[in-house]
Amino acid sequence: MAQDAIALLEADHQRVEGLFRDFRSAGGDAAARLHLAQIICMELTLHSMVEEELFYPALARATGDEQLVERARKEHQHLKELIARVPNADNLDGAVEAVCRNALVHIEAERRDIFPKAKACGMELATLGGRIQGRRAEVATNVQEA
Ligand SMILES: [Fe+2]
Ligand SMILES: [Fe+2]
Helix, strand or coil: CCCCHHHHHHHHHHHHHHHHHHHHCCCCCHHHHHHHHHHHHHHHHHHHHHHHHHHHHHHHHHHCCHHHHHHHHHHHHHHHHHHHHCCCCCCHHHHHHHHHHHHHHHHHHHHHHHHHHHHHCCCCHHHHHHHHHHHHHHHHHHHHHC
16 A cells, blocks of 8 residues: 655655765765765655655645745755755765755755645645655666666
8 A cells, every 4th residue: 555645755854864864974985975975866856856746736736835835846946956066076075965954954844834734734645645656666767777
């Protein structure tokens, strides 16, 4: 059975929080840090994608609160700009730290403002969770084949 959408998105949040901690504690292991940086960027990109394609539009429809969703999209846009700087950053630590700090603020805003509204507005969270899982699986297959 599909998990509900909020449980899935929150599991992503906790996974990236764990990756940030791993990155910060990777010490002088440059290869490990680079690998973690790539995973962090990929996870955040995929997570933002399913929120933008599926979760935010459903939330906007269910709540009629376009402003809430618009603010979240703007935060994603800023995060994407920071993620785009990571691959060619002279200072990898600084670039990843900027991504972490920004993502953590956004994640907290979702926990505080967005998820409670989503739970309260009668959205079809189980159906949406199934669609999110399907979309993730589809993208993961494309990445493997590329
Ligand atoms: Fe988000
Ligand atoms: Fe999120």
